Amino acid sequence: MAELQEYWRWTEYSWHHPEMDWRQGKRIAAGIDVGSVSSQALVLVDGEIFAFSNLRTGSNSPDSANNAIKAALKDTGMEIKDLQYTVGTGYGRVNVPFANRAITEIACHARGANFMAGPKVRTVLDMGGQDCKAIHCDERGKVTNFLMNDKCAAGTGRGMEVMADLLSIPIKDIGDLSFQVDKEPQPVSSTCVVFAKSEALGLMRSGWSKNMVLAAYCSAMAHRVSLLLGRIGVEDQFFITGGIAKNPGIVKRLEKELGIQAVQSKYDSQIAGALGAALFGDTLLQKGA
């Protein structure tokens, strides 16, 4: 039997510092971001990133949190009991069994972005699996204002997964393929992902290539997100977190539409929430929590 390929499926992974000896560390803080689509766990040792993981969220938040931290701690010798302070965040933040407290993902993303891209960042766009947030923050990563869309799949990772499935294209390839067109097409006119699906099929029937459809869809999504950002305003510097930050098809089109470049960071864009949560934990440990 032929294996059913699930094109929307992105790869899960974990990483840990190859040299750091965590046993020498004074403070061990963890952040667990249980999102609606993906979950991340991140461990800070004395304020430095020691390990992290990125997994798909299952149907059960406590299990997802456990799996994420186990994946992050794999082969490190560290165990859950070694974590001195754990902060849960994300949509399943109250369901992290080993967490000491829960902090909203808005606060954590801003704090994480501040660490990842520096104190000059004033606008953070978090493009997640089932929602999209535009956040303003100060030089310490403290939230000053935010707006979010969590009602509609248009402009979220889930919307992108739907398109990957429809066109049978692995989700990680979408961004690059969307630039392999002779001419940038008009964006798809439907806002709704369900209608965009029918529109995409119609375009293919009328002779459009898959790459053309991807380009039209990516630019529609970039436009959708730019409207959210437009409502709150984009202040320099601008930084993007979340899974969709890895899709150049959206990021480049969004940058063009906004007329501003997003700050580059050496860190994985999906860890921002868990990193922010762990940073809050680390601060609490320094204060003697």
Next chain:
Amino acid sequence: MIKAGIDVGAKTIKVVLMEDRKIRGKGKVLSGFNQEESAKEALEQALKEAGLSREAIGSIVTTGNGRKAISYASGDVTEPRAAALGAVFLYPSARTVIDVGAEEARAIKCDPSGKVLDFAVNEKCAAGSGAFTEAMARALEVPLEELGPLSLRSTQTIPMNAQCTVFAESEVVSLIHSKTQKADIARAVHDGLCSRVVAMVRRVGLDPELVLIGGVAHNPGFVESFKRTVGIDDVRTAEEPEFVSAIGAALAVGK
């Protein structure tokens, strides 16, 4: 003279032939790839039912989202106008017409002659149209026509948090996994759709003299939920709700 009305909808094309304000024949065909061809097919169905030939037709007026795609039409009218004309023809006392179709929904306020006074429309979001029930029926793995009857067997009200069709699909799957009764999920689906339709209706004002038209009015679960949501027991549903706008289009000639 025979007047033809063609409603070129997102999912199906409906044709009605009228003579002296009486319905002579009807036809219905899936829109498919080529709306013009499908419309021709639906027209032939209607002619056959009426026992007439193509030459008998004096006028062809189109409506619906593909109303400009039919080259052999003699004219076209907007969807709210066709819906109001058709509804008032069938139910002269109707003052609010609620049209829920496959991909759009509309609330129309009209006067006794079927003139449109005001209207609101949702064409942006699948969650407020028939597409929502279709997607949910797929997620529940029940045929679409059984979704309504299934919801009537519900014994308890459960909340559905997701608005978006895409998110609601995942929510339905988790509800099934957590062993929630399918009937209760089906009821929640209709309640969700109705809350969005009613919010739209309230934008034009809710007149108790209302009539439900459009294909979704066939769904008894939707109608029940609609009654609950607006708090009116006596909600009129057109007998063949999907043909009302085609009737209106046929009647639009000479108006």
